[in-house]
Amino acid sequence: MKSTGIVRKVDELGRIVIPIELRRVLDIDIKDGLEIFVENDLIIFKKYEANNTCLVTGEITTENKQYADGKFTLSPVGAKILLEELKGYGI
Template sequence: MKPAGVVRKVDQLGRIVLPKSLRKRYLMNEGDPVEIFVQGDHIILERYRPKCVFCGSMNEVRDFKDRYLCGACIEEMAQLRR
């Protein structure tokens, strides 16, 4: 993990501000979802990327009734109906 060399304080509501340079570098815009992971004593922020609810793939993911499905699982389900 590479340090960014930036220190921010947590405000009274538990928020921090990501510097504009980091948001620009990682293509993060206002309103973009962010996923929070904990690894040991580290807190990791990542841009949220939807995953298929069945196989966990992030390839060709589509929204279907508020769930995410990949193309391969959709095709597999279509074959079950035949």
């Protein structure tokens, strides 16, 4: 993880401001949705992209791939699960 050197305080309503420089670089605009992830003691924000959600696991990763002309998306884990299920049906 790369430090930006930017520190922001949480206000009395629990809000923080994301600096304009970061919003520009990450293409975050007004009213864009942000997903919130927690990993150990880290809070991770990611721009919400519903079209990249794995149909099987619900994961959103950069490794997800779209299939059938974009009709569905699978993560590597989701693809493995689906493949095993299909093998169980003899396909």
